[in-house]
Amino acid sequence: MERPHDSQGWSAEALHKDGAPIPGGDSRAWSLALPDPSPIPVLIAVPHAGRDYPASLVDRLRHPARSALKLEDRYVDRVGETIARETGAALLVAHAPRAMIDLNRAVDEMDWDMVCGVRPASAPPVQGRRARSGLGLVPRRLSGIGELWKRRLEPAELEARIACVHEPYHQALSDALGAIRKRWGAALLIDLHSMPPLGSRRGPQAAPEFVFGDRFGASCDGLLCATAFDHLGAHGRRVAHNRPYAGGYVLERHAAPGRNIHAFQMEVCRAAYLDDALSEPGPGFASVVRVLGGLVRRLAGEVAALGRGTAQAAE
Secondary structure, three states, rough: OOOOOOOOOOOOEEEEEEEOOOOOOOOOOOEEOOOOOOOOEEEEOOOOOOOOHHHHHHEEEEOOOHHHHHHHHOOOHHHHHHHHHOOEEHHHHHHOOOOOOOOOOOOOEEHHEEEOOOOOOOOOOOHHHHHOOOOOOHHHHOOOOOOOOOEEHHHHHHHHHHHHHHHHHHHHHHHHHHHHHHHHOOEEEOOOEEEEEOOOOOOOOOOEEEEEEOOOOOOOHHHHHHHHHHHHHHHHOOEEEEEOOOOOOHHHHHHHHHEEEEEEEEEEEEHHHHHOOOEEEEHHHOOOHHHHHHHHHHHHHHHHHHHHHHHHHOO
């Protein structure tokens, strides 16, 4: 088995695949770039940075601009894209906005009072803790904004969002991880998100810039967690573990360390790479890309070693 390249980047042979059109729009729901052959056993996925809002969706939002800014993992897809190009990691990016459907939620994590008509017979009015907080499969309300929508969803609209966005995204993610694992014997999913500042960035009690979530050790080998903390700490970055973000449905569905498919959720503080208004890329963007790119390269070597261990055990 080949060793991962130090900085191969994407080649002309990279497989580019797009999802179906976003319901009500023309742009594609997601896009996948999967180098063939993959130079490193890493896939970066970005489920919450979609900014392609169909006019019909914008018309239904009570406060479109404010809602979008708070719901989106603002421009973290650009962080992921730059890292993937420089390292050769595969990249899956959702273009459908989180306001339309949250790809880090199961299809039954739904507030059914948002939907016209009768809810599924077996479902309670609100399914799941995250839906009760207002952030279910289709977000309902946000702190500081309140209710997001002017009217309820038709059942056919929800079904279209699941069929055209949610299900194909997760199938593409599963297939890509399977392809990487087949080549390397192991695969790593980095589910990339951004978070609002968790507190002051200065002083002895400064808030973390990164939160590493591995579902309290259930979603990836502990060596990968230790590597992440070592790398970020060596670069003077503040990092927290599982709190307040341990990972959601993406990790629940796709992580399988027993089959050498490892996954973690990486939250990046928006103040670290955006401007003071947290709306556009800022002066810290290049630094965040640099430190996370180095982390991806280190993790690639660890994952490749895990894959070689599996192959040797099988022999």
